[in-house]
Amino acid sequence: MGPIASVDDFFDLIRRRAALIALVTFAGCAVSLFAALSVQHQYQAVELIQVDQPNVPGELAGTPADDSVARRLQLIEQRLMARDNVLDVITRYGLFADLPDVSDIEKVALLRKAVKLRTIAGARQGYQDDGSVSVVSVTAELPSPEQAQAVAHEFAQRIMQLSRDSRMARARTTLDFLVEQEKSLTAEVSALQQEIADFREANELALPGSVEARRAEISALNEALLEIGRERIQIERAAAQVDETRRQATARRLKADYAEQIATLEAQSKLLLDRKTELEQSIATAPEIERQLAEFDRRLRNLQEQLDAVAQRRSEAEIGYRLEAERLSEQMLVLEPAVVPEKPVSSGRKKIAILGAGASLAFALALAFLLDLRRPVLRSAAQMERELGFRPVVSVPVMKPRRRFRPFSRKDGSLV
Numbered sequence: 001m002g003p004i005a006s007v008d009d010f011f012d013l014i015r016r017r018a019a020l021i022a023l024v025t026f027a028g029c030a031v032s033l034f035a036a037l038s039v040q041h042q043y044q045a046v047e048l049i050q051v052d053q054p055n056v057p058g059e060l061a062g063t064p065a066d067d068s069v070a071r072r073l074q075l076i077e078q079r080l081m082a083r084d085n086v087l088d089v090i091t092r093y094g095l096f097a098d099l100p101d102v103s104d105i106e107k108v109a110l111l112r113k114a115v116k117l118r119t120i121a122g123a124r125q126g127y128q129d130d131g132s133v134s135v136v137s138v139t140a141e142l143p144s145p146e147q148a149q150a151v152a153h154e155f156a157q158r159i160m161q162l163s164r165d166s167r168m169a170r171a172r173t174t175l176d177f178l179v180e181q182e183k184s185l186t187a188e189v190s191a192l193q194q195e196i197a198d199f200r201e202a203n204e205l206a207l208p209g210s211v212e213a214r215r216a217e218i219s220a221l222n223e224a225l226l227e228i229g230r231e232r233i234q235i236e237r238a239a240a241q242v243d244e245t246r247r248q249a250t251a252r253r254l255k256a257d258y259a260e261q262i263a264t265l266e267a268q269s270k271l272l273l274d275r276k277t278e279l280e281q282s283i284a285t286a287p288e289i290e291r292q293l294a295e296f297d298r299r300l301r302n303l304q305e306q307l308d309a310v311a312q313r314r315s316e317a318e319i320g321y322r323l324e325a326e327r328l329s330e331q332m333l334v335l336e337p338a339v340v341p342e343k344p345v346s347s348g349r350k351k352i353a354i355l356g357a358g359a360s361l362a363f364a365l366a367l368a369f370l371l372d373l374r375r376p377v378l379r380s381a382a383q384m385e386r387e388l389g390f391r392p393v394v395s396v397p398v399m400k401p402r403r404r405f406r407p408f409s410r411k412d413g414s415l416v
Helices: 006-014 018-038 069-080 083-093 102-116 144-200 211-240 248-325 348-374 381-388
Strands: 043-052 113-123 135-142 331-336
Touching: 006 018, 006 348, 018 348, 043 144, 069 083, 069 113, 069 135, 069 331, 083 102, 083 144, 102 113, 102 135, 113 144, 135 144, 135 211, 144 331, 211 248
Parallel strands: none
Antiparallel strands: 043 135, 043 331, 113 135
16 A cells, blocks of 8 residues: 555645645746746737639630639649748748748748638538638738738738639630640641542542433443444445446545545544443442542541531630630639737647646655655554554654743753
8 A cells, every 4th residue: 555545644745745845846837937938929810812703604704614713722722832932931021030040941841830721612502512612711820920910911912813823824725725726627627628629620520429420421322332333334335335326436436435434433433432431430430439538528527526616615715814814703802901910829828837837736746755655654543554454552643842942041051
């Protein structure tokens, strides 16, 4: 069993070790007070930014859907908390000038910890979170109230500027991309149309719809060839009968005329046969040419559809860029500017002093208890009965003799 088994033992311990407990507690309180006074006050400044909705709704202006404000604010926060940007703010406002031994990396970490960006989500439409944000709060906690206000205002201004620049850059990049894509598709359509025109010109006889006409022309050529054949037969018969009915001189002249007519008919027959062969060849190649023309038409139709879609998106991008340039789209406005705080928000000093005093008292009590454990002594009848198991007959209290006052006594104790 320990020296403390009841409330009376505890109070007896406090009575006996009161001087030690008081000394240790006082020393601990003094150290805690010094530590609390060495802690700097922290001042907090808050600036609120309202995310204003576009003056012209996107469905009316025909602009494409934009990315969510929450995602864009995350990217902005990452850029704001980059090392170069944070060092620029530290240099501009002379932050942490009282810490010359702190490196730039540690200063950047301190400012990142001191500045907080929080967002308040906007009202949802339905059950799905669309990433809309209604208010952005910028909080800065620094030892100087003026620096806290300046840093909160600086970060708020940078957030609004970065948001505006990012939206303008996005609108400009989107518009430039769609314009270039439209030019490329227009050039592809023109080139394909020229290719189709050249193909049609090279295969004029086999154009769609001309097969029936060519077949009708072949039929006409066949009839003409038959007519030429009949005329030649008649001429040859007439030439064979000339010797019988005409005189010799007349017969020679008529034969010469008949021979000339036959040669003319042969030449006509040759021309007709060549034309017939050409038409038959064009009819034979017509299916392949028609297939190629169908392929050209399909490619041209696909390119035209892509061009129409890109032209529509380019028109929407132009409207979106104009809205951004004229500041008619989404904007960020200062709802509540940061003011210089009048009172510190941190309770570090008071908390350190209270915790230090409590810890000092607890340490003093623990030290007194350990000292009693090193010298276990039975100090009361209750302890003797508890430890040994029998009750003492007589209990003699500690007697401190009184010193009598003798006004005429000497130092050696004899009377004068």
